[in-house]
Structures are given as C-alpha cells and as structure tokens.
Amino acid sequence: MNERTTVPARGQTRGKLTAFRVLAGIGAVFLGGYTLFFAIATWAGADDQQIHALHNSAGVAVYLPLFVVPLIAAIRDPGGTVALFRLAVSASIAVVVAGAIGGTIISVVVTFVIVLALLWLHPARADVLRLGGLDVPLLALVVVAAIPAVVYGLGQADLQATRPVGDPHVEFEHYAGMAGAAFAFVLAGAVAAFDGRGARIARWLVGLGGAALAASFLAYPDHASAIDREWAVAVLAISVVYLAVAEIRARRPA
Numbered sequence: 001m002n003e004r005t006t007v008p009a010r011g012q013t014r015g016k017l018t019a020f021r022v023l024a025g026i027g028a029v030f031l032g033g034y035t036l037f038f039a040i041a042t043w044a045g046a047d048d049q050q051i052h053a054l055h056n057s058a059g060v061a062v063y064l065p066l067f068v069v070p071l072i073a074a075i076r077d078p079g080g081t082v083a084l085f086r087l088a089v090s091a092s093i094a095v096v097v098a099g100a101i102g103g104t105i106i107s108v109v110v111t112f113v114i115v116l117a118l119l120w121l122h123p124a125r126a127d128v129l130r131l132g133g134l135d136v137p138l139l140a141l142v143v144v145a146a147i148p149a150v151v152y153g154l155g156q157a158d159l160q161a162t163r164p165v166g167d168p169h170v171e172f173e174h175y176a177g178m179a180g181a182a183f184a185f186v187l188a189g190a191v192a193a194f195d196g197r198g199a200r201i202a203r204w205l206v207g208l209g210g211a212a213l214a215a216s217f218l219a220y221p222d223h224a225s226a227i228d229r230e231w232a233v234a235v236l237a238i239s240v241v242y243l244a245v246a247e248i249r250a251r252r253p254a
Contacts, residue, residue, distance in 0.1 A: 013123075020121035021075045027114050028071040035063045054223035055174040057216040062181045066091040066188050067111075067211035071118075073198070077092035079124040079137060086128055087205060090117050090191045094183035102160030102176035132195030137245050140191040145238050148231065153182030156225060169224050172184065178225045186211050189242065203246035210239030 013215055038056040042049040049056060070084040078085075092115040099108030122128055160175035185206065192202040214236035217227050229233075 011144035016121055017078070017123055020078065020118060020123065022073045023114065023118055023121065024071045026070050027118065028075070031063050031111070032068040035059045035068075038069075051053065051168065052172070052174065054216055054220035054225055055172075055177060056167065057219065058178060058181055058213055058225075061209050061212035061216055062091070062177075062184055065205040065212075066184055069205055070202075072215035073120070073201075074122070078122060079127070081198040081201075082124050082127045083192065083194075083199040083202040084205065085118075085122065086191045086194075086196065087188045089119060089128070090187035091184040092116075093181075094187045095180040098157050098176050098179035098183050099173075101154070101157035102173070102179060104160060104173045104176045108173075108176070108180070114180065127196065127197075131191075132199070135170055135193045135195070135246075135249055137249065139190060141242050141245065142162060142186060142193060142239060145189070145235075146186045148234075149182040149186050152227065153179040155179075156182070175225065181213060185213070192246075200246070200250045203250075204243065207239050210242065211236055219233065 035056075038049060038052070039060045042053045042056045066087045070081070070088045073081040073084045081163065092112045095108045096105070096112045099105045119128065120123060156175045157179035160170060160173065160179065161171045163175065165171070189206045189210075192206045196202075214232050216233035217235065218229065220226060221229060221232070
C-alpha cells in the first residue's frame with residue numbers, strides 16, 4: 001500500500017506567515033513602545049524617571065537592536081534575515097536566564113514565549129536553527145568579553161533576588177534587566193559570529209547595541225547598576241572592535 005504524504009495547503013502556509021507577521025508586529029510595537037516611552041521621558045527630564053535614567057537608557061540599547069529591529073526585519077523578509085532573528089531568540093533566552101536567577105521568571109517568560117511562538121511560525125525556521133560557518137575572530141572577542149559580562153550579570157541578578165522590596169529598582173525588575181542585558185549581548189554576539197542571511201547587519205546591531213550600552217554607563221556613572229568608567233570604556237572599545245572586525249571580514253574577497 002502506498003503511503004500518502006500530507007502537504008500543507010497554500011492557504012495554510014499563507015495563514016501561518018500572516019500569523020507570524022502579525023505577532024512579530026505586536027512584539028515589536030510592544031517592546032519598542034514600552035522601552036522608548038520610559039527612555040524618552042527620562043531624556044525629556046521627567047522627575048520621576050531620573051532615578052531610573054541608566055536602566056531606561058540601557059533598555060533602549062538592548063531591546064531596539066536585539067528585539068525590535070530583528071522583528072521588524074522579519075516582517076518584511078523572514079527568509080532573508082534569519083541571522084537577525086537569531087539575535088531575538090538568543091536574547092530572549094538570556095533574559096529568561098537572568099530572570100530565573102533574579103526570581104522574576106514570571107514576567108520575563110512572556111518575552112520568551114512570544115519569541116518561541118515566532119520561531120515556531122517562522123517560515124524559514126530550519127535556517128534559523130541551522131548555524132552557518134563560524135567567524136573565529138568574532139567569537140574570540142565575545143569569549144574575552146563574556147567573563148566580565150557574566151560576572152556583572154550574576155551580580156545584578158543577585159541584587160534583584162536579595163535587595164529589599166523597598167528598592168524601586170527591585171520593584172521594576174531593573175537589576176534583572178541589566179543582568180539580562182549582559183547575558184544577551186554575550187549570547188547574541190556569539191550567535192552573530194555564525195554565518196547566515198543577514199549576518200552582516202546582525203553583527204552591526206550587536207556592535208552598535210554594545211556601544212549604546214557603554215554610552216549609557218558613561219552618561220550615568222553614579223546610578224544604580226553603573227560600572228566604573230574604565231570598564232565602561234572597555235565595553236565601548238570591544239564593541240567598536242567587534243564592528244571593525246565584522247566589517248573587515250565582510251569585505252574579504254570571496
């Protein structure tokens with residue numbers, strides 16, 4: 001007896017793609033709108049946000065390049081931006097890990113579920129999961145940066161778990177957010193070191209995001225979660241080097 005192979009109908013494929021684009025749009029608007037609202041309020045001088053200036057600015061450095069831009073790119077061209085979408089997947093994993101350590105797993109799991117749903121709906125899911133060739137110099141830079149980044153992230157997650165409830169940064173889960181930022185750039189930087197469609201842009205997003213995070217540290221050196229100026233300059237330097245190496249490697253003769 002011949003076995004019959006079930007092939008998805010064209011309407012089902014289109015429906016799945018439509019669902020993917022709608023969910024990606026919702027995720028981009030929610031994450032981008034929420035992050036920018038508080039950051040713009042901070043930069044505009046809102047008194048109640050000045051205490052959160054570093055955290056709000058760092059949120060832009062993380063969520064825009066690692067979540068919002070990849071989701072918007074995926075809406076336009078899912079198959080041609082798989083390397084960008086990997087940034088969102090890796091960053092969501094980092095956020096969940098930070099939340100689990102800091103005891104905020106219920107809130108951060110929402111982001112993770114959204115990204116998982118998008119991964120399941122992604123029309124080029126196999127390409128997203130199938131990593132291409134590895135750019136060793138880029139990965140080496142990430143490994144060097146990972147040691148202080150993970151130490152910082154673990155320290156911030158511990159603050160989220162142990163600081164008294166009266167701390168406003170605990171209430172708004174800002175320490176967990178900074179831990180997630182540190183972990184996210186490590187994972188995203190490592191994943192972006194692998195080839196894939198859109199890899200060049202993905203690497204630029206990681207480098208620019210890291211530089212923006214460093215600028216946040218330099219702008220608010222006396223705020224909660226700040227690092228010493230020397231370390232902030234080091235974050236900026238390695239972000240610039242990551243960008244330079246990525247661009248030099250991209251311009252190599254085929």
